[in-house]
Amino acid sequence: MKHLLSVFLLFLILSLLHAQDGPALLQKVRDRLDQVNDYSADGIMKTDVSFLKVPEAPVKAYFKKPDRLRINNEKGISLVPKGAVTISLNNLLKGAYTVLDAGTDKLEGVPVKVIKLLPKDDAADLVLSTLYIDESRLLILRARTTTRENGTYEVEMSYGKYSSWALPDKVVFTFNTKDYKLPKGLTFDYDDGSHKQPQPAGSGAKGKVEIRYISYNINKGVSDHVFQ
Amino acid sequence: MPSSIPPIIKVDRLSKYFGDIRAVENLSFSVNQGDIYGFLGQNGAGKSTTIRMLLTLIRPDAGEIELFGMNLRTHRREILMQVGAVIERPDLYKYLTAYENLSLFARMSGGSVPRKRLMEQLEQVGLAERAHHKVKTFSQGMKQRLGIGVALVNDPKLVILDEPTNGLDPQGIADIRNLILHLSRSRGKTVLVSSHLLSEMELIAGRMLIMDRGKKIVEGPVGELFDPAQTVVELDTADPANTLEWIMRSPWQPFFRERRQQQLIFKMDKTKIPDFTAGLVQQGIRVMGIRQRHSLEEYFLSLTIANQHVETFTDRTV
Amino acid sequence: MWRLLQIELFKIFKRPRTYISFAAIAGMVLIIQLGLKFDGKSYLQLMMSSLSDSFYIPYGMILNGYLVAFIILNTLLIHVPLLVALVAGDIVAGEANMGTLRLLITRPVSRTQLMLVKFAASVIYTALLLIWMALLALFLSMLFFGTNDMLVARNEVMEQIGKNDVLWRYLAAFGYASVALSTVAALAFLLSVFAENSIGPIVSTISIVIVLTILSEMKIPLYDDTVKPWLFTSHMLAWKGFFYSKSNGEGSAIPGTVENLPAILRSLAILLAYIVLFVATAIAVFRRKDILT
Numbered sequence: 001m002k003h004l005l006s007v008f009l010l011f012l013i014l015s016l017l018h019a020q021d022g023p024a025l026l027q028k029v030r031d032r033l034d035q036v037n038d039y040s041a042d043g044i045m046k047t048d049v050s051f052l053k054v055p056e057a058p059v060k061a062y063f064k065k066p067d068r069l070r071i072n073n074e075k076g077i078s079l080v081p082k083g084a085v086t087i088s089l090n091n092l093l094k095g096a097y098t099v100l101d102a103g104t105d106k107l108e109g110v111p112v113k114v115i116k117l118l119p120k121d122d123a124a125d126l127v128l129s130t131l132y133i134d135e136s137r138l139l140i141l142r143a144r145t146t147t148r149e150n151g152t153y154e155v156e157m158s159y160g161k162y163s164s165w166a167l168p169d170k171v172v173f174t175f176n177t178k179d180y181k182l183p184k185g186l187t188f189d190y191d192d193g194s195h196k197q198p199q200p201a202g203s204g205a206k207g208k209v210e211i212r213y214i215s216y217n218i219n220k221g222v223s224d225h226v227f228q
Numbered sequence: 229m230p231s232s233i234p235p236i237i238k239v240d241r242l243s244k245y246f247g248d249i250r251a252v253e254n255l256s257f258s259v260n261q262g263d264i265y266g267f268l269g270q271n272g273a274g275k276s277t278t279i280r281m282l283l284t285l286i287r288p289d290a291g292e293i294e295l296f297g298m299n300l301r302t303h304r305r306e307i308l309m310q311v312g313a314v315i316e317r318p319d320l321y322k323y324l325t326a327y328e329n330l331s332l333f334a335r336m337s338g339g340s341v342p343r344k345r346l347m348e349q350l351e352q353v354g355l356a357e358r359a360h361h362k363v364k365t366f367s368q369g370m371k372q373r374l375g376i377g378v379a380l381v382n383d384p385k386l387v388i389l390d391e392p393t394n395g396l397d398p399q400g401i402a403d404i405r406n407l408i409l410h411l412s413r414s415r416g417k418t419v420l421v422s423s424h425l426l427s428e429m430e431l432i433a434g435r436m437l438i439m440d441r442g443k444k445i446v447e448g449p450v451g452e453l454f455d456p457a458q459t460v461v462e463l464d465t466a467d468p469a470n471t472l473e474w475i476m477r478s479p480w481q482p483f484f485r486e487r488r489q490q491q492l493i494f495k496m497d498k499t500k501i502p503d504f505t506a507g508l509v510q511q512g513i514r515v516m517g518i519r520q521r522h523s524l525e526e527y528f529l530s531l532t533i534a535n536q537h538v539e540t541f542t543d544r545t546v
Numbered sequence: 547m548w549r550l551l552q553i554e555l556f557k558i559f560k561r562p563r564t565y566i567s568f569a570a571i572a573g574m575v576l577i578i579q580l581g582l583k584f585d586g587k588s589y590l591q592l593m594m595s596s597l598s599d600s601f602y603i604p605y606g607m608i609l610n611g612y613l614v615a616f617i618i619l620n621t622l623l624i625h626v627p628l629l630v631a632l633v634a635g636d637i638v639a640g641e642a643n644m645g646t647l648r649l650l651i652t653r654p655v656s657r658t659q660l661m662l663v664k665f666a667a668s669v670i671y672t673a674l675l676l677i678w679m680a681l682l683a684l685f686l687s688m689l690f691f692g693t694n695d696m697l698v699a700r701n702e703v704m705e706q707i708g709k710n711d712v713l714w715r716y717l718a719a720f721g722y723a724s725v726a727l728s729t730v731a732a733l734a735f736l737l738s739v740f741a742e743n744s745i746g747p748i749v750s751t752i753s754i755v756i757v758l759t760i761l762s763e764m765k766i767p768l769y770d771d772t773v774k775p776w777l778f779t780s781h782m783l784a785w786k787g788f789f790y791s792k793s794n795g796e797g798s799a800i801p802g803t804v805e806n807l808p809a810i811l812r813s814l815a816i817l818l819a820y821i822v823l824f825v826a827t828a829i830a831v832f833r834r835k836d837i838l839t
Contacts, residue, residue, distance in 0.1 A: 048797030054706035055791070055799040057695075076695035076709055077608055079601040150600065180596050182699050190786040207600070208797070246836075283652040285837040308654035315652070319645025323561055332553055336653040378649070 022101040038222040049207035051180035151176035242291030251277040266433030267422035274442040312384035318375025322364035353377040369400040456498040464516040554667035567629035575682040611688035612696035618683040627730040634668040634734035635747035643743040719785040726782040732824035781813035
């Protein structure tokens with residue numbers, strides 16, 4: 001019995017140690033993110049959604065502390081998924097939450113620490129976020145978020161030139177979509193006679209949007225009106 | 229009329245049926261150069277059908293047509309270059325002006341016709357002042373004249389006029405008559421003209437063909453058709469019975485033909501009429517009236533009467 | 547031939563009724579443009595309703611001249627056959643009715659030539675109608691609404707075309723539409739040969755187009771694989787195919803491509819075959835016809 005208790009205590013201490021490790025790691029990551037007050041970035045957006053057929057498009061991303069992010073196509077039109085903005089890292093990390101340590105994992109061969117965030121505000125749209133953090137580089141490689149309204153999002157980031165600023169070269173954003181259906185009566189489609197594969201029914205379809213950033217302009221000031 | 233020049237029109241055993249209806253059957257005739265050739269018959273006699281076959285509007289079921297010595301089937305274009313026609317009503321583009329109509333049809337017949345020539349043509353048919361008015365503002369007579377202008381604009385050798393005086397007032401009829409005579413006499417054109425009025429044909433035609441129900445009844449020079457020896461005399465008297473009794477005993481008996489109620493009908497040489505009248509008066513016969521009529525007219529009248537019911541029930545001329 | 551064609555065109559364009567079609571198109575285009583100018587957003591919201599949950603939709607940019615032109619064509623190309631029938635159905639029967647046909651045929655012009663020229667004139671009229679429509683629907687809209695990338699709503703897919711990738715597609719679409727409408731002209735022309743006034747062929751053409759369009763648009767399996775592929779109305783909408791791009795394996799549209807060009811060309815070939823069939827039949831019938839009017 002005593003033996004058992006000591007094992008329990010040991011476990012408790014260990015987990016407490018781990019628990020302290022989680023917020024500490026997170027804080028370090030946060031501090032790195034905090035170096036960036038604002039940026040504007042040029043990138044190429046690639047959309048892979050079953051019901052959208054759009055060409056790759058040049059986009060500009062604007063960020064300003066604390067959590068303002070805007071992705072724009074200034075030369076044309078881009079349909080930007082709403083989640084891609086709400087799930088910005090700064091957005092995830094703001095507010096109060098409980099940090100849970102969920103062990104380690106590997107992402108493409110890179111060992112990562114898995115941390116779960118539970119917002120303390122019960123009414124918040126975010127229900128649960130899971131972060132996969134590369135401890136050695138202090139970079140978030142993947143974030144998965146479950147929201148009350150819009151299902152689960154996932155962002156994957158790869159870093160290169162701007163890793164010292166914790167800014168990714170490539171962001172892949174995956175989200176759930178509803179099927180697109182044009183309201184009846186708006187158009188007669190041209191039936192070219194080819195038999196199309198019926199779309200998988202239901203909301204199981206996933207959409208993917210990828211932005212490859214070419215360059216960042218960091219801490220040079222960003223005017224407020226771009227966010228309007 | 230033997231001639232070394234081939235006939236302008238030569239029709240040989242032409243037939244056309246519309247379903248069971250016989251429009252033209254086994255019709256042959258020829259028209260010589262410079263003739264005014266009259267086509268006479270009631271509505272539905274087959275005049276228009278024949279004319280339409282001459283103009284390639286209708287395909288014959290049998291028979292051959294030659295114009296200017298060429299077969300119409302094989303030389304349609306060459307032939308029609310030399311033909312001008314007005315077919316029944318002179319229908320033209322109502323939303324175009326007289327000048328535009330004339331120019332349009334002139335261009336369809338070949339090269340472009342100079343403006344001066346078009347204006348001359350309008351002048352000739354008396355429409356120069358209305359040249360730039362839309363046809364829809366024209367009277368029937370003006371349309372008819374413009375139709376003739378269109379037919380003549382390419383200076384055709386053969387002019388075909390189907391019922392050109394239909395719907396015209398007496399002055400209009402006289403104008404057309406003079407125009408036809410002018411075309412033939414001064415400009416050497418061959419004219420084929422159809423009508424259902426004998427009196428009109430008689431005044432202008434050199435030769436004439438009478439049709440009835442698709443068939444040729446008689447054809448020949450008008451001079452021969454209107455043989456004075458064949459004049460019909462209608463006599464009205466107060467007492468036809470007594471008159472007839474005297475006639476039967478008199479030298480006039482061989483000329484008597486028949487009695488129609490109060491009327492006695494004779495056939496005699498036109499020159500005998502004065503003597504005949506004198507004889508009646510000498511005998512104390514009270515003459516109410518005496519009329520002469522060509523035998524052809526008499527005959528034609530009988531056709532008219534026979535066909536009246538046909539006219540009443542058909543408003544389309546075939 | 548050219549001289550005869552000039553004469554036919556002269557006749558068409560001297561008639562007031564010819565311009566009804568041009569006025570009608572101008573009217574319809576302006577009404578749609580006005581509507582979209584003032585209430586375009588509602589239309590777009592309806593069009594994009596199932597997307598607005600997951601995406602930011604820049605309505606103002608989407609409502610540009612290219613999209614407006616597409617909406618107009620989409621609406622109008624269903625009605626323009628009526629306008630084409632109005633002239634093509636009249637071109638022989640109208641002359642029969644006026645009585646001018648018999649005069650035409652007594653001219654030294656072969657009936658075949660006359661018919662070819664009349665059909666060519668109907669096609670030119672159709673093409674001019676489309677050019678007029680292009681000027682108003684496309685260029686005027688570009689002026690009113692500006693240009694940007696173009697979104698094309700299909701039944702289950704939303705296509706996006708870069709703004710520098712649009713104009714050639716419109717050119718091709720208008721070219722295709724002129725063939726599609728010429729098919730209607732050929733049908734009206736054929737019916738025109740049988741009639742002695744123009745109401746008959748105009749109304750019959752319109753009725754046939756309506757009935758066949760309904761058949762083409764109905765989803766009835768019995769007809770889908772048997773009758774439908776051969777109805778000319780099934781191929782009249784293929785102009786839209788020019789606005790569908792090929793996709794690279796990753797879901798992005800490849801600029802400058804057409805999703806299914808062979809299908810469009812096949813549709814084009816079917817329409818051309820119909821035109822040849824209708825016109826050849828019309829000429830064959832007309833050559834044998836007795837002109838009694």
